[in-house]
Amino acid sequence: MLKYVSAVLVLVTATQASAINIDLGPAAGYNLFIKENFTQPGADSQGKIAIGGNANIGQYDVGVNYEPGTWRDGKQFWTEPGKYSDVLVVGGNLTTTQWAWGNVKGNLILGGKLTEGSSKNAVLGSTTKATPIDFNSAFNQFTELSKELAGQSNTGGLEFKYNNWLILDGTSNNDVYVANITGHQLAKATDLTATGLDKNDTLVINVSGKNIKFDSLNYGKREGFDPLNMAASNILYNFFEAEKITFEGGIKGNILAPNADFTFLQGDLSGQVIAKSWTGGWGAQANLWDGFFVPPDLPEPPKTPVSNVSEPSALLLLFCGLLALVVIRSKSQKG
Template structure:
């Protein structure tokens, strides 16, 4: 069972900073972290989900990579069959279809009730009545974090070429690159490149606008720009003004939209989403990602142990020389 925790946010970001540190408290480790209501009839999330309000999941599969005995793409979180994790937290009531069976791939922590007509067999693991997360406190701090990030200036040049190509012309400052764009630019963009960034950098894209509609964004090579070599854990889209966001298509990166109603029409979203509410369709897939701002770990090579050479003691050396000398004398006498 999850323990009672409060969101603790720590942000270090300046020209002298050597790292960006964001502690998301109870949101850490969740594919989706939603303040109010959640509605999605089908599809699935590969990671865990936390919802502060009511959840209508229909036949939606929650935490499919936590299900024992399966071999899906990505990290397999389960260890042994029947050892389930807490994969779904719902502060309010939960609704499923009446024929749902095992679509919550682990334990359920439920603050409200299982609504009438819902399947009692929807949860593979156990169901515990509790409210382990203070969503109100968490989202107050997420809002402050979002505003703080939005107040940062561009690290380098931001060009919107051909009205569809976001080009970041610069290098990271202390491994951090800040880019400020509008919601209209994001909605029209098809490509994003940044040849001055490498896998150790963190890209924060502040997106202005209250009502934003965007879709797929390609990080591949274009013209003389190479592909963006960043994992989803090192990309953050900060929708600091957004009240409504509509997304469809494919994108990788984390989304911080603490005051936005997030509508996911269809496609693949690889990253963590923090939003006010969530509404999605059957074709909306929340893919597994590799953590939120977890720096890559360079494993040092295993040191080679030199062979141990045993040095004979002085007495042993003398005895050896005496023996050799005696052998030589015997051979001479025989000759």
């Protein structure tokens, strides 16, 4: 059965002394974590998927990095052929095509039923009847988290150059950088530059707007500026107002959109997506990334030294020290 691990990220910003805890709860470890229904006829996810409602995956492959006997970039979910992990959780009913064979590269946890006409051979591993995730509770938590992140001020300056180039001007505070942009800016943006950030920082981009359409975003070199040296696991796009998001193209980073219907037309999306519902096209690829959203390396608070020497032992050491001093002075006077 599934084992859930909470990933906690502590963000410390210049605008508030207290910490913000980002707890992904049951969503930690999933490529896609969807509250309601999921529909996608083809393509694949490299990671695990959890769906609260009904899922129609057609010929979609789930957890392709888990497929025994193959080599792929990214994390492997298996250690020995035939020993599978839980790669797909569906709270409602599951529909596949009647000719699907081994589309789910692991075990299936199913709350409803495999609908009529679906292939019973779609799952490589086992199928267990269960509903292990409370999606309503999880998404209540994500909504509050999204609002809390949206309340943070910009860490540094932000320029929207040429109406297509987002330039973050500043350095992180305690390894965290917060930038606030509009959905219109994201839709127009082709490039993102942040020369003051490095691979150990965490970038949180709050995006306002209810209906957002955007495509590829380049993090590479432009006009002499160095590329953004950050992994997808260190970037979070927070769509705190979004009710509908349409995406196509290529982007790396995690997406938090707890109240949005997410439509992925085509392209490559490298990171985790948390959304209300999901509709994908044949060419929509959900890629794994180099780790999950993890906390920056914050320095540990200094520890107060604790003496394990008992009081009598301390007095004895003091006496011995004084005696040694007397002996040394006596010898020096005789010399």
